[in-house]
Amino acid sequence: MKTIFVYFQLEMKRMLRSLPGIILGSLLLILLLAGTFWLCHKSTQNPAQKKHISVGIVAREGEPFIDWMIDAVSQIKSTKYTCHFRRLAEKEAQRQIEQGKINVIFLIPKDYVASIIRGENKHVTIRFSQGQTTIVSFLLRELCTAASSFILNSEAGIYTMQDYYREHRLPHASRDELNLNIAYIKEIAKLEEGVKLEEIKIPDSYSQTSRFLASGIVLFFFLWGIAYGNLLTSQNHAFQQKLRISSLGYPLQVILRNLAFFLINTLSFAILLAIAHILCHVQGMPLPGTILSQPERLWVFGASLLPILWMAASFIQWVYETAEDRFGGAIFLFLATLLLALLSGCFYPLDYLPLSIQNLAKALPLYHSVEYALSCLDRSPSPIHLVWIMGYGSGFLGIAMLWRNVRMRYRT
């Protein structure tokens, strides 16, 4: 019993010595995450003041109908509050997109409208501000496919009308062609009225902000472990054997280390919560309608996250126990966390991922951690996810104990 207590004290002392550096790093991390989260949250609060996507339109001077098309597209419901269009010269547009002042350029070719009328259908070029393809690019491609369909079907209608007028030798072809064009354009502008919306309520549906917060907290708990390589890499083998001889078996050594590590993590977490509490008093609470709507409830929320903290601690300990060195352990921990986070819907909503991954996610520890954190935010911690978390925590700890046992027996 005395040996257990002494060893536990040694582990705690060792970890406490590294605490200031870890707190400092964690503080910077929290400030970074919280700052970004707060700024993004503020910018999405008021839809009318939401940041516009700036679109530059480049067309030849005197190109007909361009200003009118810009006005018409700007009035479409879905673009009214998200896109801001302005006409620019090509060099100025390129300069602005490189500086990040505009997000997308539409390059309208010379005699574009005339080419549409003639049936040549010159292509509009869309230039993005990024150097790589993103989801936004794919979604814009879909919208452009839809736009192409609108243009080409309207064209088909105009050509059919021209053929009909020619065949029946009807008068006023040009006037009627213009009127039909206007009719098509009016129809495209109000086409959304053709769809009736039937809203449904989806159970266990959380806001994007809550999801980002929960994912951020869980990722923080796991990535924190990169800083703990010093504390968790295996001790000297002779020392471990000596402890074993003193009736402190290898599994028990792992358990005590886990306990010390968890307590240090809890202490660090408490310090960070205290700082967050002060900031929330000053700034106001970020998430109305959740447990974080009152500053006092922040501590209740923090306490409810301790199972996730313990599971993360067990996972981190297992990684370093297996790695035996901080170098490989840190890299493996980061990659494993990133992979788990990607597959659990932390970066992209789970709905966006392939069905096979959605099914896989429901067996992953990060998925259950995020869902549990969300349920805690909602003031009703989910017992099912809690059971998964405790199960995973026990599993990681069990594997770490087994690994230490097998490794030491093999060595001796």
Add this chain to the structure above:
Amino acid sequence: MKESMIWLFLWCKRLMKKPLLLFTILLMPLATLFLQQCGTRQDAMLRVALCLETTPQETPSPASEDLLKQMASLSDTSISFYVCKNKKQLIEDVKSRKANCGYLIPANLEEKIPAYIQNGTPFLTVIREKKDATTRIVDEIVLSKNYGAIAYHILEDFLEKNTDSSPDSQKLKSTFQSHASNELLFQFQYLNGEEQAILQKKNIGILMLPLRGIVAAILLLTCMAGELLCFQDRAEGKYDQMSRKQKRMAALYSLVIPGLAAGIAALASIKIAGISGSIYREVPAMACYLFACLGLASLLGKLLPSQGIYMASMPLMLLLSLLLTPVFIDLGILLPAIRKMGDLLPGTWYLKSVQAPKNLLYLLAYGGICLLLGHLAEKILRN
């Protein structure tokens, strides 16, 4: 030269004795392969359920069935459509998130569309969650598929009102269909004017899109872990008996060798993912980025006083790399200040440099400045 080669051999041997590091580096291309295989033809970012809105006594019209079949065949990376048996199943699928939203196509589409043109009565019903903004894009796509029929009815209506003759519907329809086309009237370019060929591919998994940014972050981590190895060696006194030249070589190899191994694995991952460009672009971009990461890792190693603090800075640098550089989404669209902050990280320039090679110079300058600052910091702190 001989001495350098011996040191290189020793450091490579040293790294081979860290199996978890090798496993992690190998895991990059293996994980990419796994993620790529996970997506099937039926998988897409948005899944849309379709259903014919019929009663048991009603037979759906050919136009309704044609539209249903046409839309179900349109699946690609961004949106996939599938058919549900009935409205109840459609609602269940939307509630259980098997589908992001659902559309009910009326059984008598030929009557609904003219009624819409005359009176503005909606002809389609969409079922989705109230606050779902993303699936509104699907409205445009679904409407564009119906627009052919709408355009035809507008034409027919127009001809009836503006001419004395009553057009032959069949002939008119046939002429209309002969003029219709499915061409895409837009082309897409990167910032440097190069075509985004990847957008022409029908099935690229969305998990592959942020891969370049992710491997960039892993490369930065590997370089920082290499610097950590230097810290460890100094603390264990391994450098005490070395000459200045040997210390420099040891420090250099600790950074370069793991970085190079990770760089090769990263290039392989990008190639497997299908997002790779020409090798004459990818290799120089990766090499310059590696140089910038080595500079940054070395600078941080000189500035931060202890191993503990350096280790504490690693998750910070990684999160900065993932948040401030446009890996998953470009937060700079919401907050321009983030774009400015992102420019301080080598990852941002790496992501730009693949399509705009002039950014390679910025990466080289970045690495050079970091190394110079590190050298100055070491001199000042030593004095």
